[in-house]
Amino acid sequence: MVSPSGIMDVPTAILLEIFLKLPVYAITRCKSVCKSWFNLLVSTDPYFANVYTRNPPFTTLLLSEECSGNSSTSFFLLEISEDGNNCMRTRFEPRVPDWLDAKSDLCLISSSKGLLCLCEHKYIAWFMVETIYISNPITGECIALPPHRVPYRHGATTIIVYKFDFSPSTNNFKVMRVVYTSVRTANEKVQVEIFTVGVDDGWRCLKQPSIPFSFWNTGTIFNGAYHWIDTANINCQLICTFDLGKEKEGRVINLPPLLENLWWAELTSLNNRLCLVIKSVSSHITIWTMNEYGVDSSWTKDVILRSWFPSHLSFAELFPVAILQNADILFKANNRLFCCDPKKKKTASIKLQADVEVGSFKLRFDDYAPSFSLLHELMIGGEGRSVNAKSK
Template identity: 25%
Template sequence: MAEQKSNASFPPDIIREILLKLPVESLLRCKSVCKEWYSLISDQHFIKSHYSLSSTNINYAHHRLICNTRSNLISCPLYDVLFNEYVNNAIQLENPLQRTWPRRVRIVGSCNGLVCILVEDNNTLFIYNPSTRITNFLLGSKKGAVSFSVHGFGYDEMTHDYKVVKLYQTWPCWGTMIYSLKARSWKEIGLFPCPDHLSDGKFLNGALHWATGDGQSGNIVSLDLGKETYGEVLQPEYDEGSGYFELEVSGEWLCVLCDYYENRAVDVWVMKVYGVKDSWTKLASIRHPNIWGAQIFLASF
C-alpha cells in the first residue's frame, strides 16, 4: 500500500494563537522557520498582543523583576520572589555597552518590556530589550551638559512611538525636552510647571507623572505624551501632619506612598479610577518601614 502523504497544516489563526503563548526566547527561534512566521512574529500588533497576554499571566510565567545596583542590572523570576524562600535564579543582565559596566547606571523606567537606562557617568541614554538584546541609543541632546536632570520613559498610543522625557534644571525652573524614538530627535516643549526637586517620572495611562514637594503642599504633575502638554492629578485627602511622599505605579493604579515624620508610618494610597479624585483609596498604613531602597521595575520577558 502506498504511503499516504499527510497535509496537516494548521489554519493561520490557530498558528497565531499557539505562537502567542510561547515565551520570547522560543519566538525568536521560530522566526527562522519560514517567511510567514517571521513576518507574523515581527508584526507590531502581534508583539503588542503577546506582551498583553504575557503580562496578565496569573502564574507569572513570563514575569521578571529588574533592578539596578549602583553599577549593574539584575534580573530574577518574579515567581521566585513571591513564592519561594530563596531566589536562586538571579542573573546579571548582558551589558549592551560592549565593555565593563560604568560606575553609575540608573533605570529610568520600564514600558512594554523595554527598559530605559541612563549611564550617569556621561549622560548616555538607551532603550534596552532584555529579551532580544536589542539596544537603541538616544542621540545626545543640546542640554546634555546640564548640572542636574531627571527623566521619564513611556509610550505614545496616538503615534505608536516610545518617548523619553528629560527635565533639566535651569534655575529657578526646569526645562522640558522630549525624545521620539521614531523621529530619533529631541525637541523642547517649554518649562515644567513646578520648581521643586524631582525624581524620575512614572508612566501610566499614556502620561508621565512627577511628585513635587510633600504630601500637604506638593502636586502630582502629569505630562500627556500624545498631546505633549502638562496637567495636574488631584491628590487624596491625606492625614494631618507633614511628610514625604513618593509616587509609584501599582498595576493599573497610580500609587502614593506618604511617609509621616511624626508617627513613623507610611500610608499607601491608590487611585482606582485614573483622574477621579474620589477614587483614591488608602490600602494600608505601615508602621516604621524601611522601604526606600533600590528602584525595582516589572517587565515581561
C-alpha cells in the same frame, strides 16, 4: 522505516497554547530553535505578543544591581509565580557599547511596555557625555539616541533628570530630559528637551514649562504622563502632571482627603493603577489606589501593618513594587523582596538566586512587562543608531 514525528509536527494553535504558559526565559530559548518558531514568537504578527502581555503567566520584575552613583553592573529578570512561592531568575546584558568600561557608567532610567531606557555616562576631559539607549532585553535589540555633552562649569551645579514612557495619544515612545542649572546664589535655570523615538532626528528644546526643581523626587510615570506631588503648595494637596504626548502640563488631580504627612508620600503605579504610598516609619504603610484614573472619588485606602513583616524590618523603608495575580503585594526592603498577603495578614520572604550579590550592591526592583515586539519597527522615519541589533 518509520518516519520520525516530533514537536515540529504539533499544530500551531497547540504550540501557541504551550508558549503562552511558559516563562520569558523559556520563550527566549524557544525562539532560537528554528525560523518558524521565531516567526511565531517574534514577528510582525502581534497576536502572541498581545495575548501574552494581556495574560502573563507570571509576575515579572526587573532586578538591577547598583553600585555607587546608581551605576548598574548586572541585570536580571525575576519571574514570580501566582502564589509567590517560585521565583525564576534570568541574567541578561544590555547590548551597549563599552558597558562596564572603567570610564563609563550605565544607569537604568525606567521601563515602558517592555523597553528599557538606559543612560550611559562617559567622562571625556572636561566634559561628561550622556547617551540614552532604548533596549529590549527579550529580543536583544538596542538603539542609541543622539548623545548629550554636559560641559563643566566652575561654581555651577547641574542636575539632569530623564523620564521615559509610551504616549497613548501619539502612539510613540518619548524621552524627556530636564536640566537644572544653578550658579551659586543665582536663580536656577530649567531646560526641558524631548526626543520622540522613531520620529525625531535630534533633541527638541521646549519652551520652559513651570516644572519645579522638586518634581522628580516624589513622582512616577503613568498613562503617558509624569505625575508628581505639588510640594510647593503643600496645603493644596494636588498631583501635577506633564503630558509627554502633548509636551505640556496636563491635568491636575486631587489627592485623597485627610492625608497623613505628605513628606512621607510617594507616587507609584500598581496593577496598572495610579497609587499614593505613605511610607512612614510608624506602625503601618498606607496605599491609596485611584481605581478610575482622573476620578477623585475613586481613591480607596489599604493599610498594611508593619507587624505583618519580620521584626528586623521594624524601621526599614518598605515600598510596594508589584501585585501578584492572587492579589498579594510584593514589597522591597533592605535589598530583599517580600510577599505580603493582606487577607491572611502575613508576609513571606522571596528567595533570590545565589548569584545575586545581596550584600555587595544596592538592589533595585522594578515592575516589568516583557515585550516580544521587534525594536527596529520604532525607528521608521527617525534618527537612532542600531547597536548589535541582531536578535539573540
